[in-house]
Amino acid sequence: MKFTFYGGAMEVGKSSIAMEHRGYSLMLDCGIKVDKMECPAQPDHIDSLILSHAHLDHSGMIPAIYKNHRIPIYSTKMTFGISHFLQEDSIKIARLKKQPLIYSDMDLANVQGSEINVGYLNEKKLNDEISFELYDAGHIPGSASILLNISGRKVLYTGDIKTKDTYLQKGADIPEAEILITESTYGNRIHPKREEMEKEFRDRITETLNNGGIALVPAFAVGRSQEVLMILRDIGYPVYLDGLSKDITRLFLEYPEYIRDPELLQDSANSAIWIENNNERRGILDEPCIIVTTAGMLSGGPVLHYLQRLHRNRNNGIFLTGYQVKGTNGRLLMDEGYVIDPLDNSRIRVEMEKHQFDFSAHAGRNSLKGIVKKVKPDTVIVVHGDPESCISFGEWLKGRVDKVYVPYVGDRIEL
Ligand SMILES: [Zn+2]
Ligand SMILES: [Zn+2]
Incomplete structure (x- = not known):
């Protein structure tokens, strides 16, 4: 399998990862950089997309992707509900700031027809060799980590994740996998109690x-x-x-x-x-x-x-x-x-x-270490963090797992 990082690598914003396996091309998230409305590049061919959660740095590009590719989009019912509000709001803000629109209200309405609700822990088959399950990521309501099963190899993409309980949500539910793609927003910082x-x-x-x-x-x-x-x-x-x-x-x-x-x-x-x-x-x-x-x-x-x-x-x-x-x-x-x-x-x-006040919805450095211990991966790919966070967490991982990757935007990794 091949992973291409179109965005959200050594940066927070426009998270977008493509996974290819024997001709099937799956996107994990496709967001924008919200303040500048910056969009990631897109692969020529996409078969489907799984959305981890509604924040625009993960979902903001989806109506534009749909316009070009007409693909099924999988996520939780709550994530779709929230993302409609946020995508509408982003159009309003872009108009207000006189920024170019990356999609229209019409595109927004169109994409909703191709959204497929998936509950937590319900296995969904994409083809004979690829299936996935969503695990509650504890980040915002509806948020999910995505566990892919690709010809028997398991890949966990955390999305944005929080392991500790808050008033609103229970902490994340974390499965084991051989390959872990983890966010690292707080890869070099510890949260206050x-x-x-x-x-x-x-x-x-x-x-x-x-x-x-x-x-x-x-x-x-x-x-x-x-x-x-x-x-x-x-x-x-x-x-x-x-x-x-x-x-x-x-x-x-x-x-x-x-x-x-x-x-x-x-x-x-x-x-x-x-x-x-x-x-x-x-x-x-x-x-x-x-x-x-x-x-x-x-x-x-x-x-x-x-x-x-x-x-x-x-x-x-x-x-x-x-x-x-x-x-x-x-x-x-x-x-x-x-x-x-x-x-x-x-x-x-x-x-x-x-x-x-630092009411974060992300795992701090110690919780990220805890995630790695639970997943027990042999390979870890570190994404979704400022360069200092990604590198610092990548350093900690060295010697603890077989392979560590800290990709830049545009990098490809074959596993
Ligand atoms: Zn988020
Ligand atoms: Zn994010």
């Missing part, structure tokens, strides 16, 4: 509210917003929910089988106040409250509306809930103390208190 961080997050927010301030909590729509709602559900101040997070919360509640404790999510969602329009937005900032909204890295969405109104008051606080990619507004805020409004390129100097 989740429970301690959750307590710190609540305490800092409570402090801001007790001092009469408003707490603005930018959060990713998929997973992070819902987790934050659960952490803050009984905090004793009003919690408002705004942006794409609302649609995704509804979707999570529609497919409760993918959620660790659907009742807790339902209670948390019910106890929040959902903001539906600008009128409601304008009416809520007169007293201490918490606003949970998109975008998680301040690239757009209602968070900028709130920031415009809250940024001058030092009593107010902004609480980032995840890693902030270089070049994003969130990173600019932490490094330079201001953000740029994408609508008119004006600078917003933020006087509010600034906090950042």
Whole structure:
């Protein structure tokens, strides 16, 4: 079998791997680099595609691939549901930023006809020699690691993976395989203890509210917003929910089988106040409250509306809930103390208190080592990380397994 890495190798973004075996060509994910709408190259021939999860760095290119290849696309029901929202949203953002569109609304509608829902642990045959099973990857609801069986040889592609339980999900389910293709986002870093961080997050927010301030909590729509709602559900101040997070919360509640404790999510969602329009937005900032909204890295969405109104008051606080990619507004805020409004390129100097919490949805370095020990592979291919992470994790693997590969984009590996 041959693997070609079209993207997501020595980088985070546009994950896209082709596997060829005796004339059959299978894609594992096909994403984009979200901030620049950068697309991976495509093979000339593709027979089918398996999608690990809905994030655009794994799914963002699929409508364009479908336009050219008309292939079946396999994933979980939840992943397809989420990816439709994210792909639609990416078209909206590209229009707003006047970036070229890589697919149209029509392409989006077309691709949905070729989506095949696959449940966890249901073996699916692609031809006489290739079959696969999806394992819960614990990263976001619906996310999967893909176990391929190719003429009896087992290959596990982790996708993005988290092994520890969170409020929203159980940790990953991990099978054994001879060949492991693993993400390494945190290949050189260890996460702080989740429970301690959750307590710190609540305490800092409570402090801001007790001092009469408003707490603005930018959060990713998929997973992070819902987790934050659960952490803050009984905090004793009003919690408002705004942006794409609302649609995704509804979707999570529609497919409760993918959620660790659907009742807790339902209670948390019910106890929040959902903001539906600008009128409601304008009416809520007169007293201490918490606003949970998109975008998680301040690239757009209602968070900028709130920031415009809250940024001058030092009593107010902004609480980032995840890693902030270089070049994003969130990173600019932490490094330079201001953000740029994408609508008119004006600078917003933020006087509010600034906090950042590392609520990661990825395995840290120690958990990645744990994954390798469970899978017991003889060959490991390290992908989906900055070069420092990929190389550092590749170094750790040397001597522990027979073969280690840390490919660059464009590399081919024959096994
Ligand atoms: Zn992801
Ligand atoms: Zn990813």
